[in-house]
Amino acid sequence: MAQNTEIQRAIKLCRTSFVLVLVFSFCVNLLALAMPLYLMQVYDTVLPSRSTDTLIMLTLIVVAALAVSAALDGIRRGMLGRIGVWLDDRLQIPVLAAAFQSGLRNDSAGGSQAWRDLATVRGFLGGSGIIPLLDAPWSPIFIGALFLVHPAVGWIGTVGAILLLSLALLNEMVTRSPMAQASAAQVKSQHRLDSMMRNAEAINAMGMLNGAARLLTTDRLAARDAQTSAARRSAIIMTLSRFLRGGIQVAMMGAMAWLVIGLEASPGAIFAAAILLSRALAPVEGAIGTWKSLTQARLAYRRMIKLLNGLPEGTPAMVLPRPEGSVTVDRAFFIPPGAERAILRGVSLTLLPGEVLGILGPSGAGKSTLGRLLAGTSMPSGGSVRLDGADMGVWLAAEGGRYFGYLPQDVELFDGTVRENISRLQDAEPEDVIAAAKLVGIHEMIMHLPKGYETNIGEGGVKLSGGQRQRVGLARAFFGEPALVVLDEPNASLDREGEEALCGAIEYMKAAGTTIIVIAHRLRIVNIADKLLVLRDGTMSVIGERSDILMRLNGGKSRTRARAEDVDKALPGSSGTVPVLAEEGGAA
Structure with missing residues (x-):
């Protein structure tokens, strides 16, 4: 590790x-x-x-x-x-x-x-x-000097330091639990607030503000109560330490005065002993005062x-050359963290460079999960996913992500400019960014923005429409002519013009030797695939050449294009009520 x-x-x-x-x-x-x-x-x-x-x-x-x-x-x-x-x-x-x-x-x-x-x-x-912690180990220097002044005041300083150290340890014991609870509650509250801010539109639109405020208030009260408990206990310890510190000083001054009266010490020793005692006890008392910041830093470190x-664990991997794009999946399965049942089981497939695979299946069949495995954003729980014979983890460790393109089902754009989003936050050449934008047909749209490619699109691309966000995400996936591209519902928010541009981009990348996996519900995208894979309940229902799959869908009759009404009937165990593809005009 x-x-x-x-x-x-x-x-x-x-x-x-x-x-x-x-x-x-x-x-x-x-x-x-x-x-x-x-x-x-x-x-x-x-x-x-x-x-x-x-x-x-x-x-x-x-x-x-x-x-x-x-x-x-x-x-x-x-x-x-x-x-x-x-x-x-x-x-x-x-x-x-x-x-x-x-x-x-x-x-x-x-x-x-x-x-x-x-x-x-x-x-x-x-x-x-941190300064009191660095000074604390040297307190014995001053206590030793007190012994040189007189053994009696040396013992007073020793006992005082031990008592203050005991209070510091007691402070740690009584505040550890509430401080940990307060820290955990603060983290939870911040996470919940971040989540709600990302869903502000839904909260406002559906009248969930009061419910959201109630949840946030509950988390905040839990953090506040724990903090108050820790602060109250720490205040008691601090009060005791100040009282003890004053008592030790009085004892030391009284003892020194007694020694001066008895001619066992000089008057100057009184002032020297006072300074030495102050320096000996200051780090311990300072540690009590800064215990909160110390505890927070320790919890953060843990x-x-x-x-x-x-x-x-591993040494930095050697940077690998651009892969050719051959993909091999061997009996891959995936179990989500904390779950007991695999949501994807026994998937095996092979793709050659430049092939296009269409993945079909009803909702919950595991299509997006397989897409994440193929893109390397998730690792299989068993089996393997390889690109050019090397495990996806090897490519990612060797900075091979620049050879991949990925469009998730929910497109997330960065708070930055259009150029930064398309170029994957790299300082790329302008012509490369423009080429990716033209490939998916959004160059003209971008040029109509207030600052063109330098227009800031806000967090998540809020300043763009759904279709525009989708196409910027597509341009990012195709940027740099990657060897492998995985597209999850790439045409979900596209109009006909956008879908035509997408199909043209896939055809162009395919001709350039890029291997493309498309998860789709629309026939136009499926009909440009070389192979089709149908998933149901996390397992492979059928896989093969598109012409073979379409023949099966058509009851053994030759067909070059898919028909939506045939697909669901061909899936084993289907009741015919869950459509796999949504037909569109002219696609049959």
């Missing part, structure tokens, strides 16, 4: 930087001893001797130490910020890949959350919340790890 390996590789490459940050943290904390030493020297040496030269020298030394400490602190903070940015750059591609893989498993919400989680981790590394577990 790639999971931790990718993150571990990234962290391993940052190891030197992390070590330097720890070294700088040690130096910053070590130099912090300069101030208490300065106070002790001023009160115990300079004032009794009234030596201005000594005072000036000590002051210069302390100022230099403070300047170096401030510089090192700034450097380590800058390094942490750069580490966060570097990790973000390094991991964004694997996280995106895992997010898209999650989307293919029908968990697009988890994928989008991973993008936010990566930003959370980067923000934590580059923020101030979600990222879980998502990246879904990526297969």
Whole structure:
């Protein structure tokens, strides 16, 4: 599994930087001893001797130490910020890949959350919340210095640090569950909101606003209640820690005063001990104050790890040359995630380069599922789908997606320009984009848009009609003259002119050697296929040359074009009530 390996590789490459940050943290904390030493020297040496030269020298030394400490602190903070940015750059591609893989498993919400989680981790590394954690390991330096002042105050500092650390651990124990619940509820609420925003038209049109608001409110209340519970518990711990911190300071000051009265310590030691105690306890108290951001970053990191577990491990594959387009499916079956029953079983077929396969069948027969397997957007649960003898996963790992064209049943366009959508978000040559647009007959339509190919079509292509979106999706599928094209209901939203352009494009790509799979209900598309495959209940009902299938549909009589009234009768187990094809004028 790639999971931790990718993150571990990234962290391993940052190891030197992390070590330097720890070294700088040690130096910053070590130099912090300069101030208490300065106070002790001023009160115990300079004032009794009234030596201005000594005072000036000590002051210069302390100022230099403070300047170096401030510089090192700034450097380590800058390094942490750069580490966060570097990790973000390094991991964004694997996280995106895992997010898209999650989307293919029908968990697009988890994928989008991973993008936010990566930003959370980067923000934590580059923020101030991590500083107390870096300073905490060096608290023993200041506690050791307290023992040098006097063993009694050393033990007071030790006990105080242990008590504050216990409160920090208690804070973790009592807030872990509600923070996890709040995080899960927030993620769920965000996912539901994203889903509802994508369906805003349906919600407004069918009066579902109140129901949508009720569901969102329920999720939000769950997150708020969990957050409130965690905040309330954390506030109690924080109050106790402040009270304890004050009590420790009082105990230390009282003990030092007692020692000064008994001539066991100098007056300057009181101020030095106060600073040392403050530096010893500050990281622990700071960790309690930043526990929320630490918990959120930890949960985000764990979600990222879980998502990246879904990526297969492997070294970067060699880029493969353009395939010829021969397709072989061998006893492929597919079981959806979380399901027990296969929705596609025992599919086997062979296509030569330049052949066109038409896939037919009633609703729910598994046509779109087979289309996704052939396009490589889903992997079979068993059996194999191969292109030029290589598994589809091998092609995708080798960046072979540029050789594929795919039009899903529900066309999704990106929030960008027409050019960006057709060119698959590549910085392509204008003539290549125009060629793809002309192939499906939308060049003139695009030129009538306000900015032509540079017109922004909005999220999902909302500024275009259904037919225009369909044809832009087709141009994208045909862009770059791919070796394999899978079209799922490509003419669902097309008028006669658009369908004629589509048929012409298929004929052109077929002549160029492109293998094309078309899932269709209209006869015009089916009638340009070389082979036909009929699916029913997830299994192959019949497959063969178009002329052979049409002869079977016609009761053994030779026929060159399909008739809608014959198709459903030829399917085993059909009642004749579920039409496979919708006939259109002049198609019979």
